[in-house]
Every structure is written in structure tokens, then in C-alpha cells.
Amino acid sequence: MTKRYDIEDEKFKSVIKSLKELPHLSAPADFEVNLRRKLNSLEAIKEEKSKKTLFAFLPGTFGIRKVLIPAGALAATAVIAFLIFNPKTSENPFMTAPQLRSSQALKNAPKENLLISPGEISSTDVVTKKNAAPKALPESGRGRLSAPARDPEQMALNDRLLRRIRELNMQDENSSSSGDIDRSLREKPSPYGAVQYGNGANTVNFEGFNIYQEGDRSLDMLRARMDSIRRMMRSRR
Amino acid sequence: MATNLSELTDEELISEFQTNNNVEAYELLVKRYKDPLTNFVFRFVGDRDVSTDVVQDTMIRFYLHKDSYKSFARFSTWIYTIATNLAKNELKRRKRKNLFSIHSGEDDETIDLLDTSATPDVLADSELKNRIIQKALSRVKEVYREVVIMRDVQDLSYEEIAEITGLSIGTVKSRINRGRAQLQKLLKPIYKE
Numbered sequence: 001m002t003k004r005y006d007i008e009d010e011k012f013k014s015v016i017k018s019l020k021e022l023p024h025l026s027a028p029a030d031f032e033v034n035l036r037r038k039l040n041s042l043e044a045i046k047e048e049k050s051k052k053t054l055f056a057f058l059p060g061t062f063g064i065r066k067v068l069i070p071a072g073a074l075a076a077t078a079v080i081a082f083l084i085f086n087p088k089t090s091e092n093p094f095m096t097a098p099q100l101r102s103s104q105a106l107k108n109a110p111k112e113n114l115l116i117s118p119g120e121i122s123s124t125d126v127v128t129k130k131n132a133a134p135k136a137l138p139e140s141g142r143g144r145l146s147a148p149a150r151d152p153e154q155m156a157l158n159d160r161l162l163r164r165i166r167e168l169n170m171q172d173e174n175s176s177s178s179g180d181i182d183r184s185l186r187e188k189p190s191p192y193g194a195v196q197y198g199n200g201a202n203t204v205n206f207e208g209f210n211i212y213q214e215g216d217r218s219l220d221m222l223r224a225r226m227d228s229i230r231r232m233m234r235s236r237r
Numbered sequence: 238m239a240t241n242l243s244e245l246t247d248e249e250l251i252s253e254f255q256t257n258n259n260v261e262a263y264e265l266l267v268k269r270y271k272d273p274l275t276n277f278v279f280r281f282v283g284d285r286d287v288s289t290d291v292v293q294d295t296m297i298r299f300y301l302h303k304d305s306y307k308s309f310a311r312f313s314t315w316i317y318t319i320a321t322n323l324a325k326n327e328l329k330r331r332k333r334k335n336l337f338s339i340h341s342g343e344d345d346e347t348i349d350l351l352d353t354s355a356t357p358d359v360l361a362d363s364e365l366k367n368r369i370i371q372k373a374l375s376r377v378k379e380v381y382r383e384v385v386i387m388r389d390v391q392d393l394s395y396e397e398i399a400e401i402t403g404l405s406i407g408t409v410k411s412r413i414n415r416g417r418a419q420l421q422k423l424l425k426p427i428y429k430e
Contacts, residue, residue: 022390
């Protein structure tokens with residue numbers, strides 16, 4: 001393949017010779033001076049631009065500016081994205097109720113003083129601090145109600161505790177503010193008299209989101225009767 | 238260190254400029270390459286002032302983007318690539334300019350290559366011959382012209398040309414021969430004896 005190109009070199013011998021004989025042009029004498037001037041003006045423009053930037057106060061040594069600016073922008077973006085997209089922070093964090101001191105104290109309490117381990121405690125459970133000395137409980141039953149108790153006294157104590165917890169849970173459920181509103185309204189008589197409940201079939205007009213109260217219709221009936229008498233008298237005339 | 242700089246190779250000089258920001262190394266490289274690049278760009282675009290501007294622009298880019306040079310490449314091929322790209326851009330710009338201007342921009346004193354008066358007797362003047370060759374070169378297709386100049390005017394190797402243009406050696410060789418063939422056709426009156 002190279003041989004073929006060499007043969008072709010022979011073919012264009014005169015052209016190659018002419019091209020090789022062409023005089024070599026040199027750069028003008030002031031080439032380097034002009035280049036230096038251009039570079040200086042470029043550097044001056046560069047410096048001017050860097051002074052005008054927002055982050056000009058940051059030191060430019062060791063590429064600090066190059067690192068700090070993107071890092072700051074990234075951190076700010078991450079914070080904004082977290083505040084926007086995290087569902088837990090949908091409510092204002094400054095308005096949320098602080099954590100109860102009692103639950104915090106419970107968490108911090110030494111585990112051997114607790115009858116139930118903190119991991120097993122739900123929001124409805126009531127946990128009492130053990131007054132008795134730690135040695136009153138056997139090692140296996142410490143901290144776990146569900147653990148098999150070898151001691152009958154321990155079992156009885158566990159049963160009592162469980163019963164008490166259930167009772168307290170029941171009380172808690174009864175005393176809770178949530179519940180069936182319809183049921184409670186039906187059970188308790190309204191202070192505004194007869195209140196209509198149901199599917200809305202008997203209601204006449206929408207009067208806002210207030211409890212509908214049936215009014216006195218006798219006046220309306222009398223007005224209607226008077227209107228019909230007037231109409232009858234007019235027709236007789 | 239400054240006294241030894243002239244003994245360093247191109248690659249060592251640019252490394253010195255990259256690592257220590259040694260402007261003397263840069264200036265030395267400019268000194269080494271300003272003439273060959275000016276000659277190459279002049280043969281490619283056919284205008285002395287434009288070629289000077291293009292080479293200056295090449296040197297400015299080399300100064301500003303010195304870190305884009307990677308040590309595995311030859312410095313000569315890297316700087317030739319910059320110069321070639323800038324020269325091509327300049328040609329495109331000039332073509333666009335000529336397209337919208339009334340005057341073609343051609344030099345009035347250019348010689349018609351097919352003019353029968355350009356006989357070998359008349360071409361005794363080497364200056365005139367050189368002008369005709371330059372004129373013929375400018376008529377060769379751009380893709381062939383660049384490789385012909387690199388090979389026959391600048392004496393670059395096929396490998397170097399392939400590296401600069403990003404072509405395979407086979408493509409480079411075939412383009413060179415096509416360019417030469419075009420040139421031979423255009424210079425027929427000169428070789429007619």
C-alpha cells in the first residue's frame with residue numbers, strides 16, 4: 001500500500017518540487033510585541049471581570065473561589081429542595097408542639113428501671129417506673145412483659161400490670177376527644193331545640209353550614225291564607 | 238533554569254508553562270512556532286495579514302487554554318490543530334462575507350492560470366511562478382489543500398498530519414494525492430514545455 005503511494009509520489013514529482021521550492025513566509029517583526037499587547041489587554045479585561053463578580057470578596061488563591069461558589073450554591077439548593085419536598089416539614093417547624101418532657105425523660109431513664117423496654121411502648125401505653133429494687137425481677141423477665149416468667153409472683157405481677165394498662169387504655173379511649181360526632185349529637189340533646197339529622201331529604205334550602213332549626217310556620221300559613229282571600233276578592237270585583 | 242529553557246523540547250517547555258506558569262517557556266514556544274505556522278496559514282488562506290492574525294489568535298488560545306494540552310500528544314500537532322481550525326473558521330467567515338458583498342474580494346493582480354500568455358519563458362520570474370502556485374493552491378478543494386500544504390510545504394510526516402486532522406493515515410495519503418492531482422491539473426501551463 002505504501003509502495004503504491006510512493007509510486008504516486010513519483011507521478012506528482014514536479015508538483016511536489018514546486019511546492020517545496022515555495023519561499024517560506026516568516027511572521028512580521030512586531031509579531032511578539034503585538035501578541036504581548038493583546039495578552040496584556042486580555043488579562044486586564046479578565047481582572048476587571050473578576051472584580052465585578054458577586055463573589056469577588058472570596059480569595060482566589062488555590063481555587064478557593066472555584067470550589068466555594070458551586071459548593072455554596074449546591075448547599076442552598078439542597079436546603080430549598082429539602083424544605084419543599086420533605087412531607088414531614090409541611091407544617092411550620094416553629095409552630096409544632098414541643099416534645100413532652102415526660103416521654104423524653106422516659107427515653108433517657110435507665111432501662112433496668114423500666115418494666116417495659118422503650119421500644120415496645122406505643123402512644124397509648126402507660127409506663128410506670130418501677131419503685132422496687134432491680135433485684136426484685138429475675139434477669140430473664142427484666143424489661144419484657146411477654147418474656148416467659150418462671151416465678152409465679154412475677155407472673156401475677158405481670159398480669160396485674162397488663163390489666164391495669166388495658167384499663168387505662170380503655171379510659172384513654174373514652175376520654176379522647178375524637179369519636180363519632182353523629183352518635184354523640186343524637187345522644188346529647190341540642191340546646192337549640194329540634195335539630196334535623198339525616199340524609200338531607202327533609203331540608204328545604206341551604207342555609208349555610210349551620211345546624212338547621214325548624215322555624216314557626218303558622219305565620220307563613222296565615223300569610224298564604226290572606227293572599228288567597230285577597231285574590232278571591234279581586235276576582236269577584 | 239531560564240538558561241536551560243532553550244535546550245528543552247516542546248513538550249518539556251509546555252509542561253514547564255503548565256506547571257510553573259513560566260511565561261519564558263511560552264515565549265520560547267511562540268518563537269519556535271510563529272514562522273512555520275505563519276507560512277502554513279498563509280499558504281492555506283492566501284492572505285498575509287489574515288495569516289498573521291490567525292497565528293496570533295492561535296498563540297493567544299494556546300496561552301489561555303494551556304491546560305487543555307495533554308502530555309500524550311505532540312505539541313506540534315496540538316498547535317497545528319488549533320491553527321488549522323482557526324484558519325478554516327477564517328475561510329468560512331470570508332466566504333460568508335463575499336457571499337453578501339458586491340465585490341468578490343479577489344485580488345485584481347491575480348493571474349489567470351489558463352491564460353496562454355503564462356508560458357515557461359514568461360515564468361522565468363520566480364516571483365510570478367510562486368504567485369501562480371499560490372493561486373492554484375487556493376483553488377484546490379479545502380480538505381485536500383490542508384493536507385497537501387502540511388505534507389509538501391511544511392514537511393510534516395503522514396502520522397503527524399493524521400494526528401492533526403484526526404484522519405487515518407490511508408485517508409491522509411489519498412487526500413494528499415487527490416490534492417496533488419488537482420494542483421497538477423491547474424498548473425499544466427507551467428509544466429508545459
